[in-house]
Amino acid sequence: MRVPTMLAGVLVLLMSMVADVLAAADVRSVRLWRAPDNTRLVFDLTGPVKHNMFTLTAPERLVIDVQGAQMTTPLEQLSFDNTPITALRSAQRSANELRMVIDLGAAVSAKSFSLPPNQQYGHRLVVDLYDKGAAPPVPATQATAPAQPVLTLPPVTSAKRDVLIAIDAGHGGEDPGALGPKGLKEKDVVLAISKELQRLINAEKGYKAQLVRTGDYFIPLRKRTEIARKMGADLFISIHADAAPRTAAFGASVFALSDRGATSETARWLADSENRSDLIGGDGGVSLDDKNPMLAGVLLDLSMTATLSSSLDVGQKVLGHMGRITSLHKKRVEQAGFMVLKSPDIPSILVETGFITNPAEASKLQSKRHQQALASSIHSGVRQFFQQSPPPGTYLAWLRDSKQSTQLAQIAQGPRTHVVSAGENLLKISQQYGVSLASLRSANRLRGDTIKVGQTLSIPATTLAIQP
Structure with a gap:
């Protein structure tokens, strides 16, 4: 009689596990982010779900059927200003099926995917609505073969063009980045510093700065470098604020790419944290291994040698100027496998402005005065670099050549x-x-x-x- 009793116990346990799996997950909140070419809806869930999405016309709408889910949050509080969405409604088709309908005022291209929990969020269902004419990116997992690197030359411009600098404020949207005391978010701090840096650069003749992220929305890491390349940027600067397990860690840092991996344990930890952002964004599959097939061709390209040399040069100049107004974590440019630095034809640096997890530094990073001082120091380093090494065809190159001609005439x-x-x-x-x-x-x-x-x-x- 003992064996049947044990079997009955196992059966009860299995039935309990099945019941847990089939238990409905709650949609506990809905977040919306608007980017220049797309709108992102994020449904926060209490557990994993399966879903199916399809479109209907006359009128345009997007229907999402979610298996094993229930809506437990009101939808009326969402604002759809400046988005193609006119309304979002839901209904329980059965105890185990939730239907959500997105009413649209314009045609869109839609993509949806589920995300597992990470350090900041639980299970999520993400729906991206791309404006007409803006094609959604193909996830790495859908690629049929490793992409071959293509070096795209900047657009041909007239003589005496401005030096163009792409400024990338890290994180954004549903990815807040590192979190400091009292709810301070890295994404907000670095956007403020980036905007001030843009203002300083644009105030000087011969220079032009453009922001990769102009507002509070998410951009995948790989797309950030693509945006800079489409701009025809001469330099890519990614602005961040460090986080560390120890709150005592402090000081600013500047990073350039290493094709052999990180140069210190700190650099490796930071690279892992930043690259993990793409998992939040949904592209997934991002490897820190520099031998990733999709990047190997780029990293082996000979142009990377000159680009990396310039990156280290401008990075050291920026670090030197930053050291005059804030403490430095390391007095040399570190090298690590940050995804945003892997551009073969654009010198790229990642500036960590301080440790937001250090209460004292977080207080400074939140200060507008300190943000302006940081932006000014980065600007001074960039200015020094381009005065010594102006790109051909720019106003700065013409100015340098004119001075040399005057000296030769003398x-x-x-x-x-x-x-x-x-x-x-x-x-x-x-x-x-x-x-x-x-x-x-x-x-x-x-x-x-x-x-x-x-x-x-x-x-x-x-x-x-x-x-x-």
């Missing part, structure tokens, strides 16, 4: 004379004519640097090497 003039005026010294005169102090002393048989007002000096034709 050399061609041969020996000249200069009458010393009040307030001048030998160093200032040598700089004015682009000659060395030694050659200026030798040409005038001076034993030191003492000169008198009214004294006539011979300016030698030999100059210092011209710096680009």
